[in-house]
Amino acid sequence: MITATLIRQLKQSNISKDGTKTGSRVQKVWKSATAEQKAAVCELSGSAKATIYRIFKTGGISAKLALALGKVLRIDPLYLTGEVDEPGEYSETDATELLVRLGYNKLLVEQEKAQRRAQREAAKLQKAEEEAAAAPAEGAAAPAEEKIPAREAPANEIVTNEDILILLQSLEIRAKAGIPAARELLRQIKLLLLA
DSSP states (O other): OOOOHHHHHHHOBBBBSSSHHHHHHHHHHHHSHHHHHHHHHHHHOOHHHHHHHHHHHHHOBBBBHHHHHHHHTTOOOOOOHHSSSOEEEEOHHHHHHHHHHTHHHHHHHHHHHHHHHHHHHHHHHHHHHHHHHHHHHHHHHHHHHHOOOOOOOOOOOOHHHHHHHHHHHHHHHHHTOOOHHHHHHHHHHHHHHHH
């Protein structure tokens, strides 16, 4: 995709094939453009309005302005340069072919690499955000799971078999209720008893 960064890197040399056609066509499309479109062309190309008015008089248009005008006003840049007689519709494919013909192959390859790099970075950032969003939910669940207090029986207190049975039944009820920490503790006690 042809971006503003790419368009601003283009040379300002004349690419018009017919200066008379270029001057009159640019004047016609510029006068029919809205104020927002005019501002968008200037912003996209990084050029002042005076540069566009100069095209009316000189008939010379740069690739930078031909693409910016074409992209914003949805007109084939080749129409503006005088190469074709129908205004047509702006397409990225035709614009790319024009740039290749003008010798901007290296710039197009660099642009494509930069776009792929930006997409990879955006994907990494999105993945990191998703993991960060998932981590607090997991971290918040962990403290709730460990509500079973770990305590040792005092030395002067004798724990009877009945007390142990009541504690095991209580732990089993908690495990059946779906408390993960209780399940794990019950599993570990069973393993110790069977070992």
